[in-house]
Amino acid sequence: MTEIYLDRFRARYASRAHGMNASEIRALFAVANRPEVVSLAGGMPYTAALDYHALAEVTQAVIRDAGPAAMQYGEGQGLPALRQQLTEVMAAEGVRAQADDLVVTTGGQQALDLVAKLFCDPGDVVLAEGPSYVGALGAFASYQAEVVHVAMDDEGMDPVALEAALQRLAAAGRSAKFLYTIPNHQNPAGSSMSVQRREQVVALAESHDLLVVEDNPYGLLDFKGELRPALRSLAPDRVLYVGTLSKILSPGLRIGWVAAAEPVRDKLVLLKEAADLCQSNLTQHVAERWFATQPWLRQIEVFRDVYRRRCTALLDELAASFPPGCSWTAPTGGLFVWVRLPDGVDARQLLPKALSARVAYVPGAGFYADGSGAAELRLSFCFPPADRIREGVRRLAEVLHEEVELMDAIFGDRR
Amino acid sequence: MTEIYLDRFRARYASRAHGMNASEIRALFAVANRPEVVSLAGGMPYTAALDYHALAEVTQAVIRDAGPAAMQYGEGQGLPALRQQLTEVMAAEGVRAQADDLVVTTGGQQALDLVAKLFCDPGDVVLAEGPSYVGALGAFASYQAEVVHVAMDDEGMDPVALEAALQRLAAAGRSAKFLYTIPNHQNPAGSSMSVQRREQVVALAESHDLLVVEDNPYGLLDFKGELRPALRSLAPDRVLYVGTLSKILSPGLRIGWVAAAEPVRDKLVLLKEAADLCQSNLTQHVAERWFATQPWLRQIEVFRDVYRRRCTALLDELAASFPPGCSWTAPTGGLFVWVRLPDGVDARQLLPKALSARVAYVPGAGFYADGSGAAELRLSFCFPPADRIREGVRRLAEVLHEEVELMDAIFGDRR
Numbered sequence: 049m050t051e052i053y054l055d056r057f058r059a060r061y062a063s064r065a066h067g068m069n070a071s072e073i074r075a076l077f078a079v080a081n082r083p084e085v086v087s088l089a090g091g092m093p094y095t096a097a098l099d100y101h102a103l104a105e106v107t108q109a110v111i112r113d114a115g116p117a118a119m120q121y122g123e124g125q126g127l128p129a130l131r132q133q134l135t136e137v138m139a140a141e142g143v144r145a146q147a148d149d150l151v152v153t154t155g156g157q158q159a160l161d162l163v164a165k166l167f168c169d170p171g172d173v174v175l176a177e178g179p180s181y182v183g184a185l186g187a188f189a190s191y192q193a194e195v196v197h198v199a200m201d202d203e204g205m206d207p208v209a210l211e212a213a214l215q216r217l218a219a220a221g222r223s224a225k226f227l228y229t230i231p232n233h234q235n236p237a238g239s240s241m242s243v244q245r246r247e248q249v250v251a252l253a254e255s256h257d258l259l260v261v262e263d264n265p266y267g268l269l270d271f272k273g274e275l276r277p278a279l280r281s282l283a284p285d286r287v288l289y290v291g292t293l294s295k296i297l298s299p300g301l302r303i304g305w306v307a308a309a310e311p312v313r314d315k316l317v318l319l320k321e322a323a324d325l326c327q328s329n330l331t332q333h334v335a336e337r338w339f340a341t342q343p344w345l346r347q348i349e350v351f352r353d354v355y356r357r358r359c360t361a362l363l364d365e366l367a368a369s370f371p372p373g374c375s376w377t378a379p380t381g382g383l384f385v386w387v388r389l390p391d392g393v394d395a396r397q398l399l400p401k402a403l404s405a406r407v408a409y410v411p412g413a414g415f416y417a418d419g420s421g422a423a424e425l426r427l428s429f430c431f432p433p434a435d436r437i438r439e440g441v442r443r444l445a446e447v448l449h450e451e452v453e454l455m456d457a458i459f460g461d462r463r
Numbered sequence: 464m465t466e467i468y469l470d471r472f473r474a475r476y477a478s479r480a481h482g483m484n485a486s487e488i489r490a491l492f493a494v495a496n497r498p499e500v501v502s503l504a505g506g507m508p509y510t511a512a513l514d515y516h517a518l519a520e521v522t523q524a525v526i527r528d529a530g531p532a533a534m535q536y537g538e539g540q541g542l543p544a545l546r547q548q549l550t551e552v553m554a555a556e557g558v559r560a561q562a563d564d565l566v567v568t569t570g571g572q573q574a575l576d577l578v579a580k581l582f583c584d585p586g587d588v589v590l591a592e593g594p595s596y597v598g599a600l601g602a603f604a605s606y607q608a609e610v611v612h613v614a615m616d617d618e619g620m621d622p623v624a625l626e627a628a629l630q631r632l633a634a635a636g637r638s639a640k641f642l643y644t645i646p647n648h649q650n651p652a653g654s655s656m657s658v659q660r661r662e663q664v665v666a667l668a669e670s671h672d673l674l675v676v677e678d679n680p681y682g683l684l685d686f687k688g689e690l691r692p693a694l695r696s697l698a699p700d701r702v703l704y705v706g707t708l709s710k711i712l713s714p715g716l717r718i719g720w721v722a723a724a725e726p727v728r729d730k731l732v733l734l735k736e737a738a739d740l741c742q743s744n745l746t747q748h749v750a751e752r753w754f755a756t757q758p759w760l761r762q763i764e765v766f767r768d769v770y771r772r773r774c775t776a777l778l779d780e781l782a783a784s785f786p787p788g789c790s791w792t793a794p795t796g797g798l799f800v801w802v803r804l805p806d807g808v809d810a811r812q813l814l815p816k817a818l819s820a821r822v823a824y825v826p827g828a829g830f831y832a833d834g835s836g837a838a839e840l841r842l843s844f845c846f847p848p849a850d851r852i853r854e855g856v857r858r859l860a861e862v863l864h865e866e867v868e869l870m871d872a873i874f875g876d877r878r
Contacts, residue, residue, distance in 0.1 A: 095534040103534075104526045111519045119510040119518075119713035154569060154739035161738045165605070183740060190580070190737040298534035300744040322605040323576045323738065324569035325598060329715040331743055 080408040086440030088362075088427040089408040091235065091383055093295050097350050102342050103334075109341075110333040118333040124321040125313075126152025126305070127332040133339035134305050138291065140345065141267050143278045145289070145307045151316045152327045156265055156292035156304040160228075161187045162319045163261055163288060163306065167225045168193040175213060175258075176228040177205050179386070179415030179424070181235045184228055184263065188417075193225070195417035202377065204241025205229055207248035214256050226259040226288075231279060233266035233382025236415050236426040240380060243276055250282045260287045265295045268348050270381035271356040285309055293335060295383070296348050301331040355383060361434035362427060362441060369445035371452050376427075383430040386412075388423060392459070393451055395425040401451070407443040495823040501855030503777075503842040504823040506650065506798055508710050512765050517757050518749075524756075525748040533748040539736040540728075541567025541720065542747040548754035549706065549720050555760065556682050558693045558704065560722045566731045567742045571680055571707035571719040575643075576602045577734045578676055578703060578721065582640045583608040590628060590673075591643040592620050594801070594830030594839070596650045599643055599678065603832075608640070610832035617792065619656025620644055622663035629671050641674040641703075646694060648681035648797025651830050651841035655795060658691055665697045675702045680710045683763050685796035686771040700724055708750060710798070711763050716746040770798060776849035777842060777856060784860035786867050791842075798845040801827075803838060807874070808866055810840040816866070822858040 080087055110118050125131070131147035138145050153159040160183070168174065170192035176184065178197025188195055196217070199209040210227070217223055229249070231241040241249070253260050262279045280287040292304035306316060320326070338344060362385055366376055373390035389395060395411040402409065412424025429437055495502050525533050540546070546562035553560050568574040575598070583589065585607035591599065593612025603610055611632070614624040625642070632638055644664070646656040656664070668675050677694045695702040707719035721731060735741070753759060777800055781791055788805030804810060810826040817824065827839025844852055 090536075092536055095531040098530070098534055100526060100530045103530065104523060107522050107526055108519060111515060111522055115513070115515045115518065116510045117715075119513060119715035121505075121507055121709075121714045154743075157737075158739040183737075186737045190734065294536075298745075299536045300532075300534035302739065302741070302743040319605065322572075322598075322601045324573040324717065326717070328569075328717040328743055328746055330713075330749075331745060334745075 079403045085403065085406045085408055086432055086436050086443065087408045088429070088432070088437070088440050088444070089410045090431060091428050092431045093299060093383070094351065094354055094430055095298060095300070097354050098298065099342070099347060103338070106337045106341065107334055110330070110337055114333055118330045120329055122326040122329040122332060124317045124326050126150065126327055127329065127336060129340075130303075130332045130336040131305070133336055134291065136339065137268075137293075137296070138289070138307070141264070141275055141278060143281050143289065143307075144284075145280075149307045149309070149313060150305045151308070151313055151320060152332065153304045153306060153320065154302045154324070154327065155294055155299065156263060156290050157183050157187065158320075158323070159290040159292075159304050159306040160184050160261070160263065161190070162316050162323065163226075163290075164188050164191045164193060165319055166312070166315055167259070173217060173222055173224045174226060174228055175210070175224045176417075177230070177234060177237070178418070179236050179412060179421060180228065181230060181263065182414050185415070185417050188228070196224070197416060197418055197420075198227075200234070200237060200239065202239050204231060204234065204239055204245050205249060207245055207252060210249060210252055214252065214258070224258060226261050227253060228261045228263065229279070230263045230265070231267075232264055232276065233269060233379055233384075235266070235382070236384050236410070236412075237386045238377040238379035238382060238384045239386075240276065246277060246279055246282060250279055250286070253286055254283065258286075261290065262287050263290045265292045266382040268296050269352055269355060269383070271352060271359070272380065273349075273352070274380075280307065288312065296351065297335065297338060297344070301335055303327065303331060303335050352381075355381075355430060358429040358432075358434050358437055359385070361437045362429040365438040365441035365445075369442050371445065371449050373452065374448070383428050385427045385429065387425050387427060389425065389448070390452055390455075391423060392455055393448070394422050396422065398447065398451060401447050402444055405443045405447050407440040407447075409444065494818050500818065500821045500823055501847055501851050501858065502823045503844070503847070503852065503855050503859070504825050505846060506843050507846045508714060508798070509766065509769055509845055510713060510715070512769050513713065514757070514762060518753070521752045521756065522749055525745070525752055529748050533745045535744055537741040537744040537747060539732045539741050541565065541742055542744065542751060544755075545718075545747045545751040546720070548751055551754065552683075552708075552711070553704070553706065553722070556679070556690055556693060558696050558722075559699075560695075560704070564722045564724070564728060565720045566723070566728055566735060567747065568719045568721060568735065569717045569739070569742065570709055570714065571678060571705050572598050572602065573735075573738070574705040574707075574719050574721040575599050575676070575678065576605070577731050577738065578641075578705075579603050579606045579608060580734055581727070581730055582674070588632060588637055588639045589641060589643055590625070590639045591832075592645070592649060592652070593833070594651050594827060594836060595643065596645060596678065597829050600830070600832050603643075611639070612831060612833060612835075613642075615649070615652060615654065617654050619646060619649065619654055619660050620664060622660055622667060625664060625667055629667065629673070639673060641676050642668060643676045643678065644694070645678045645680070647679055647691065648684060648794055648799075650681070650797070651799050651825070651827075652801040653792040653794035653797060653799045654801075655691065661692060661694055661697060665694055665701070668701055669698065673701075676705065677702050678705045680707045681797035683711050684767055684770060684798070686767060686774070687795065688764075688767070689795075695722065703727065711766065712750065712753060712759070716750055718742065718746060718750050767796075770796075770845060773844040773847075773849050773852055774800070776852045777844040780853040780856035780860075784857050786860065786864050788867065789863065798843050800842045800844065802840050802842060804840065804863065805867055805870075806838060807870055808863070809837050811837065813862065813866060816862050817859055820858045820862050822855045822862075824859065
């Protein structure tokens with residue numbers, strides 16, 4: 049990667065607070081992490097809701113029964129017994145796969161990094177929802193791929209916009225290496241692709257011979273436990289499926305996976321080995337035993353219930369206290385709400401004022417590769433308890449009211 | 464990465480058994496891992512020598528005292544308390560660093576991958592000892608860098624050869640992005656760079672404005688506990704230092720690190736975040752508490768003693784049973800002995816015969832990027848016990864005697 053490119057990469061994607069230099073970012077996060085600040089910024093799961101008694105048992109059993117193996121190098125593809133368990137996790141969402149189709153990765157993030165490394169040469173196009181996951185944009189950018197966004201709404205990615213993007217690319221003599229999508233409770237937008245849209249998107253992928261990378265961290269976190277068909281289940285040969293344990297067990301284990309047909313799977317194993325040889329056998333054994341011995345679906349229900357209550361608190365308080373001219377998504381699962389501010393309000397410029405008012409969020413611009421999103425922001429409801437979320441929203445609402453009044457005073461009718 | 468390139472990459476580097484296709488490799492490893500086969504192939508540390516009582520205590524304490532943090536996302540740069548402990552590990556080798564200089568990575572392998580990603584564009588030159596670590600060659604190749612080897616002998620890399628390589632590059636209008644070296648108990652050669660050579664290599668790096676990447680997995684595994692000055696201690700600003708816990712604690716934790724001055728360190732943190740967000744907080748907490756509460760230098764002495772005895776067994780049996788015309792290095796630490804076979808013997812072609820005789824090794828060609836090494840091979844003395852090592856060497860010696868007799872019968876004096 050050239051130095052010049054890295055500077056662009058740094059400036060645009062690599063941190064969660066964009067357009068700032070490293071020391072500004074560090075200062076910002078130091079403030080955001082102060083206990084008096086309500087952080088609606090991070091996507092940290094509520095790991096305190098885990099059963100630590102069970103986890104201690106599982107960990108002890110691993111050290112006792114499989115110590116030397118757990119402390120040894122593992123296979124590049126991942127622990128076979130864990131891969132078998134992960135197919136059960138996929139089955140809980142109605143996705144069929146064989147253990148041999150899976151490559152264990154360091155969270156979903158490494159799966160995206162390896163897929164980008166395999167497919168992307170500098171200047172290649174990747175299609176993705178706008179907005180999209182900042183970590184995916186960063187991974188694609190680190191291989192100098194160009195992200196072209198496809199518009200989305202409350203029903204997820206818009207197939208008409210997708211077809212138009214494919215046609216524009218074709219007219220310019222270009223094609224996309226793949227379509228990247230988070231169909232369930234998308235990060236950051238919080239919306240899910242409807243069943244009809246899934247069928248339309250897959251049909252377009254088929255007719256345009258387009259590879260699909262389906263990223264599904266949040267599917268099992270639907271508040272009602274409803275499941276929509278995975279794109280992979282609609283077109284197994286056309287879809288690389290990326291999963292992770294970060295939101296249904298723990299991000300601290302750093303276990304994700306990608307399910308792919310054989311020629312791609314073999315190449316991903318080689319790239320995994322070149323990147324870091326293999327996954328931690330200790331965390332793989334812990335995860336394997338967790339799924340083999342614990343009521344893991346019950347643990348997911350605990351997370352779901354926590355997030356549902358917190359989401360309700362966030363949505364209620366948004367409705368009660370945000371100024372007119374704002375709108376937001378109404379998630380049915382996952383961790384995030386996406387907010388549109390009145391035109392002219394810049395979420396990035398507003399952040400220092402919000403931090404002074406002791407509330408943090410993530411400005412929207414970082415979730416786009418094309419410079420849009422200035423008047424948008426992401427709020428998460430996963431980490432602080434409900435009353436703190438309400439307090440945070442009230443603080444942010446005050447800052448917004450002031451900002452809107454100030455703009456009205458300056459610009460008056462011209463807005 | 465283009466498809467064509469990946470095929471070259473696959474063919475040359477990415478597995479430990481080169482020049483074979485994926486199913487041949489799988490078959491080979493299936494045979495090598497059978498219990499009746501003595502494997503002198505892998506570089507797996509003898510993790511059974513760890514104190515599992517202590518490890519169970521450490522793990523329980525982490526879950527009990529820091530559970531939700533250990534199961535949460537971590538910082539991109541790595542857990543601060545662990546980075547502090549890692550500076551103590553470096554200090555045990557006489558290398559000074561600040562915790563803030565360090566970036567925690569998934570083993571030393573990811574450190575090499577990120578360094579290559581940062582510095583290497585397609586066609587760039589990297590200098591490395593010949594032979595060199597196969598995982599490093601694979602990482603450099605995955606960014607399409609060209610490795611130019613520098614000859615080495617029992618005193619490590621030859622500074623005269625290094626200077627000649629630099630001059631040849633300059634004459635061709637090229638320069639090297641960096642010099643990659645394993646100065647202590649090198650993998651695969653088993654030799655260490657003398658103190659004088661270290662000074663000469665660093666002086667050449669200074670005079671040619673050459674960045675050095677110093678990879679040091681084995682320094683603390685010197686059989687007598689002798690330490691040679693790290694290149695980084697001779698030229699702190701010119702050397703990126705790569706460390707790992709894989710050989711002094713456990714490869715199953717997948718914890719390595721790179722020490723780098725600020726502008727490079729910041730870029731490595733960004734690339735780490737794009738690659739996999741962060742290291743496992745669970746394994747980082749376990750490692751941190753291990754170094755904070757356990758007699759970790761005593762554990763390293765246990766490993767040292769095991770490897771010293773096994774190395775002696777290997778060297779004694781080589782002297783007793785290998786045919787004339789073979790030579791080998793005499794390591795003073797680490798895990799590996801490098802063997803040169805009589806001219807004309809091809810170590811790769813010999814491997815199936817060796818496996819039939821129930822002994823495995825790694826053919827030498829994989830440790831070179833330039834196609835040399837056909838008559839060389841690597842033997843490891845880290846995993847099987849001493850009597851099995853002797854048995855393995857005797858089996859390999861028989862295969863070699865037969866091969867040499869066969870060649871003598873066919874070629875007679877012409878050899």
